[in-house]
Amino acid sequence: MYPLVTVMIATYNQSKYILQAVESALNQDYSNIEIIVSDDSLNDDTKIVLEKYVNFKNFAYYKNDKNIGRIKNYRKLLYDLSNGKYVIMLDGDDFFIDNRHISKAVSFFNKDEKIVVVGAGINFFYEKDNFNKELKITEANHIFEGKDIFKVPQFLANHQTSIYNRKLACELDFYRHPSMGSDSESLFRLYLRGRVVYLPSISSTWRIHEENTTFIRDxxxxxxxxxxxxxxxxxxxxxxxxxxxxxxxxxxxxxxxxxxxxxxxxxxxxxxxxxxxxxxxxxxxxxxxxxxxxxxxxxxxxxxxxxxxxxxxxx
Structure with a gap:
């Protein structure tokens, strides 16, 4: 009833944010959880910040020998470092705000083996203006066939709110597309394979700041x-x-x-x-x-x- 869930945290030069990401994962009320950080940084600042957690039994930190890029770092976390039956990906500057998000998701996975993803609403935090904007994707628990997201076009639940089946994701070659849309490309294909749950809660915060890769790319x-x-x-x-x-x-x-x-x-x-x-x-x-x-x-x-x-x- 309590399958292992891995919180995968991919980070790159985010030492001023990473502590909040890790602590928000540690604060989840779900008992069988592991937190794994894969550090793609050019320095050791992140390692120093996380030093106090290195002896935690459910925490692991890995530093890449060289910068491998965001998508390869995602793949390393999913394929090589994670052990969970279910996983969720956080970037090092994002964090959970609902400490029951994982336990809620697992309760749905336990009820229906055809469920492949559980997602939720998200909070956008605009750091420069110190402004928050919440985005709910449903007003009540919503369970639907994943194919329906194509029939009545709508957006995915955000990547950092989506808890998904690791084995199936690996079989589908998750994070295969070499672009910033790799997470969406992966999740849409996963939706086709089963049922999806959208929760009315706001599970995570996406921090919008001047160094966001999403907004500064060519x-x-x-x-x-x-x-x-x-x-x-x-x-x-x-x-x-x-x-x-x-x-x-x-x-x-x-x-x-x-x-x-x-x-x-x-x-x-x-x-x-x-x-x-x-x-x-x-x-x-x-x-x-x-x-x-x-x-x-x-x-x-x-x-x-x-x-x-x-x-x-x-x-």
Missing amino acids: IKLQIKELDFIDSIAFDAMAFLNPIIINKWKKFMYQAMANHIYSIVLKSKDIKLLIFIQIKLFEYISVKKNAKQILRILKEKLNDSSITECIHGKRS
Whole structure:
């Protein structure tokens, strides 16, 4: 009744956050748990911070000999270091806020062997503004066939809230796609294989800060990496008809295209905004975005330094 659950913590130069991640895992009320940290950092700061936990029987720390990157670090944790029947992945700057999250999930796994994933809502913490925003994905326990997420397109439960079957994940070659969408690519394929539970609780906090890989990566690379959607669609062909898959693909491309566009919009980089519009014109509104680009251009033209240059007041 109490299968081992592994909390996998992948970290890279996050020594100022890692303690909160580890302690939030240790504070889970589930008894049969192990916490494993795989450190991809360039220094020993994280190791020093976690020194006081090295003798805990349910804690293990590993330092990579060289930087292997986020996705390979995920794979190392899942395939080589974890022992749990069920696992959950945290990044080193995220943390649990519901200390019953794991015990809730296990109770569902114990009731129904066809359940492959249990996910929950998430709290976004915007560090710069010291602002929290909670996102629930359901108002009550919601159990559904994983294939339904394709039939009525919707988003996954966030990666750091998802507890899943380790053996099945390994069989499915989890974290195979070499992109930031690798977690979604993996979870969508896992959903196809069984039943899914969404909990109404807010289980974890995703810390949004200036060093988040999700938000600082090269935009052109992000566009290129959208092919993780095609990888999911190819796998889904064995389970769903092409009409359903194509509708789902369009939904996903539109959602991801608008997400990328919204990130660049905040930077007000007109050249890059136009580039995105050209590359992803099938999926984002030309009319709406043209107005936004023109508004930004007008703001730049009204900037005092530019105005003075136009009128010859500056050389």
